[in-house]
Amino acid sequence: MFELILNVLLWLGLAYTYAFHVLEAPVPAKVLRNPYALKPDVWPNVIIILLLICVAINIARIIMKNRGKAEFSLGAFFASIGGF
Incomplete structure:
Protein backbone atom coordinates (compact mmCIF):
# COMPACT_ATOMS: atom_id res chain seq x y z
CA MET A 1 0.00 0.00 0.00
CA PHE A 2 2.89 2.32 0.80
CA GLU A 3 4.28 1.83 -2.72
CA LEU A 4 0.90 2.71 -4.23
CA ILE A 5 0.61 5.90 -2.21
CA LEU A 6 4.15 6.95 -3.16
CA ASN A 7 3.38 6.31 -6.83
CA VAL A 8 0.19 8.36 -6.65
CA LEU A 9 2.07 11.22 -4.97
CA LEU A 10 4.79 10.99 -7.63
CA TRP A 11 2.17 11.09 -10.39
CA LEU A 12 0.48 14.12 -8.83
CA GLY A 13 3.83 15.90 -8.45
CA LEU A 14 4.74 15.23 -12.08
CA ALA A 15 1.31 16.41 -13.25
CA TYR A 16 1.71 19.61 -11.21
CA THR A 17 5.19 20.18 -12.64
CA TYR A 18 3.93 19.62 -16.17
CA ALA A 19 0.94 21.92 -15.76
CA PHE A 20 2.56 24.83 -13.98
CA HIS A 21 6.26 24.78 -14.82
CA VAL A 22 6.88 23.11 -18.16
CA LEU A 23 3.94 24.54 -20.08
CA GLU A 24 4.65 28.08 -18.91
CA ALA A 25 8.40 28.06 -19.51
CA PRO A 26 9.48 31.13 -21.48
CA VAL A 27 10.85 30.57 -24.99
CA PRO A 28 13.52 33.03 -26.19
CA ALA A 29 12.55 35.28 -29.11
CA LYS A 30 15.56 34.06 -31.12
CA VAL A 31 14.24 30.49 -30.99
CA LEU A 32 10.69 31.57 -31.88
CA ARG A 33 11.91 33.25 -35.09
CA ASN A 34 13.67 30.10 -36.34
CA PRO A 35 11.07 27.67 -37.73
CA TYR A 36 13.56 24.76 -37.73
CA ALA A 37 14.77 25.13 -34.15
CA LEU A 38 13.73 22.59 -31.58
CA LYS A 39 11.94 24.59 -28.92
CA PHE A 78 -3.02 3.36 8.64
CA ALA A 79 -2.39 0.57 11.16
CA SER A 80 1.16 0.10 9.83
CA ILE A 81 2.09 3.80 10.00
CA GLY A 82 3.20 3.44 13.62
CA GLY A 83 5.70 0.75 12.67
CA PHE A 84 7.07 2.87 9.89
Missing part, protein backbone atom coordinates in the same frame (compact mmCIF):
# COMPACT_ATOMS: atom_id res chain seq x y z
CA PRO A 40 13.39 24.30 -25.41
CA ASP A 41 10.10 23.03 -24.00
CA VAL A 42 9.93 19.94 -26.23
CA TRP A 43 12.19 17.60 -24.24
CA PRO A 44 10.74 18.42 -20.81
CA ASN A 45 7.25 17.82 -22.25
CA VAL A 46 8.26 14.46 -23.71
CA ILE A 47 10.09 13.31 -20.59
CA ILE A 48 7.33 14.27 -18.16
CA ILE A 49 4.61 12.75 -20.35
CA LEU A 50 6.57 9.48 -20.59
CA LEU A 51 7.09 9.50 -16.81
CA LEU A 52 3.37 10.11 -16.25
CA ILE A 53 2.52 7.16 -18.49
CA CYS A 54 5.05 4.87 -16.80
CA VAL A 55 3.90 5.78 -13.29
CA ALA A 56 0.25 5.28 -14.30
CA ILE A 57 1.11 1.83 -15.65
CA ASN A 58 2.96 1.05 -12.40
CA ILE A 59 -0.07 2.15 -10.35
CA ALA A 60 -2.34 -0.10 -12.41
CA ARG A 61 0.06 -3.05 -11.98
CA ILE A 62 0.20 -2.55 -8.20
CA ILE A 63 -3.59 -2.46 -7.97
CA MET A 64 -4.04 -5.54 -10.16
CA LYS A 65 -1.37 -7.51 -8.29
CA ASN A 66 -2.78 -6.76 -4.82
CA ARG A 67 -6.51 -6.77 -5.53
CA GLY A 68 -8.43 -8.76 -2.95
CA LYS A 69 -5.65 -9.04 -0.36
CA ALA A 70 -6.51 -8.14 3.23
CA GLU A 71 -3.25 -6.27 3.81
CA PHE A 72 -3.94 -4.09 0.76
CA SER A 73 -6.46 -1.74 2.32
CA LEU A 74 -6.46 1.76 3.70
CA GLY A 75 -7.14 0.46 7.21
CA ALA A 76 -4.12 -1.83 7.08
CA PHE A 77 -2.02 1.04 5.80
Whole structure:
Protein backbone atom coordinates (compact mmCIF):
# COMPACT_ATOMS: atom_id res chain seq x y z
CA MET A 1 0.00 0.00 0.00
CA PHE A 2 2.89 2.32 0.80
CA GLU A 3 4.28 1.83 -2.72
CA LEU A 4 0.90 2.71 -4.23
CA ILE A 5 0.61 5.90 -2.21
CA LEU A 6 4.15 6.95 -3.16
CA ASN A 7 3.38 6.31 -6.83
CA VAL A 8 0.19 8.36 -6.65
CA LEU A 9 2.07 11.22 -4.97
CA LEU A 10 4.79 10.99 -7.63
CA TRP A 11 2.17 11.09 -10.39
CA LEU A 12 0.48 14.12 -8.83
CA GLY A 13 3.83 15.90 -8.45
CA LEU A 14 4.74 15.23 -12.08
CA ALA A 15 1.31 16.41 -13.25
CA TYR A 16 1.71 19.61 -11.21
CA THR A 17 5.19 20.18 -12.64
CA TYR A 18 3.93 19.62 -16.17
CA ALA A 19 0.94 21.92 -15.76
CA PHE A 20 2.56 24.83 -13.98
CA HIS A 21 6.26 24.78 -14.82
CA VAL A 22 6.88 23.11 -18.16
CA LEU A 23 3.94 24.54 -20.08
CA GLU A 24 4.65 28.08 -18.91
CA ALA A 25 8.40 28.06 -19.51
CA PRO A 26 9.48 31.13 -21.48
CA VAL A 27 10.85 30.57 -24.99
CA PRO A 28 13.52 33.03 -26.19
CA ALA A 29 12.55 35.28 -29.11
CA LYS A 30 15.56 34.06 -31.12
CA VAL A 31 14.24 30.49 -30.99
CA LEU A 32 10.69 31.57 -31.88
CA ARG A 33 11.91 33.25 -35.09
CA ASN A 34 13.67 30.10 -36.34
CA PRO A 35 11.07 27.67 -37.73
CA TYR A 36 13.56 24.76 -37.73
CA ALA A 37 14.77 25.13 -34.15
CA LEU A 38 13.73 22.59 -31.58
CA LYS A 39 11.94 24.59 -28.92
CA PRO A 40 13.39 24.30 -25.41
CA ASP A 41 10.10 23.03 -24.00
CA VAL A 42 9.93 19.94 -26.23
CA TRP A 43 12.19 17.60 -24.24
CA PRO A 44 10.74 18.42 -20.81
CA ASN A 45 7.25 17.82 -22.25
CA VAL A 46 8.26 14.46 -23.71
CA ILE A 47 10.09 13.31 -20.59
CA ILE A 48 7.33 14.27 -18.16
CA ILE A 49 4.61 12.75 -20.35
CA LEU A 50 6.57 9.48 -20.59
CA LEU A 51 7.09 9.50 -16.81
CA LEU A 52 3.37 10.11 -16.25
CA ILE A 53 2.52 7.16 -18.49
CA CYS A 54 5.05 4.87 -16.80
CA VAL A 55 3.90 5.78 -13.29
CA ALA A 56 0.25 5.28 -14.30
CA ILE A 57 1.11 1.83 -15.65
CA ASN A 58 2.96 1.05 -12.40
CA ILE A 59 -0.07 2.15 -10.35
CA ALA A 60 -2.34 -0.10 -12.41
CA ARG A 61 0.06 -3.05 -11.98
CA ILE A 62 0.20 -2.55 -8.20
CA ILE A 63 -3.59 -2.46 -7.97
CA MET A 64 -4.04 -5.54 -10.16
CA LYS A 65 -1.37 -7.51 -8.29
CA ASN A 66 -2.78 -6.76 -4.82
CA ARG A 67 -6.51 -6.77 -5.53
CA GLY A 68 -8.43 -8.76 -2.95
CA LYS A 69 -5.65 -9.04 -0.36
CA ALA A 70 -6.51 -8.14 3.23
CA GLU A 71 -3.25 -6.27 3.81
CA PHE A 72 -3.94 -4.09 0.76
CA SER A 73 -6.46 -1.74 2.32
CA LEU A 74 -6.46 1.76 3.70
CA GLY A 75 -7.14 0.46 7.21
CA ALA A 76 -4.12 -1.83 7.08
CA PHE A 77 -2.02 1.04 5.80
CA PHE A 78 -3.02 3.36 8.64
CA ALA A 79 -2.39 0.57 11.16
CA SER A 80 1.16 0.10 9.83
CA ILE A 81 2.09 3.80 10.00
CA GLY A 82 3.20 3.44 13.62
CA GLY A 83 5.70 0.75 12.67
CA PHE A 84 7.07 2.87 9.89
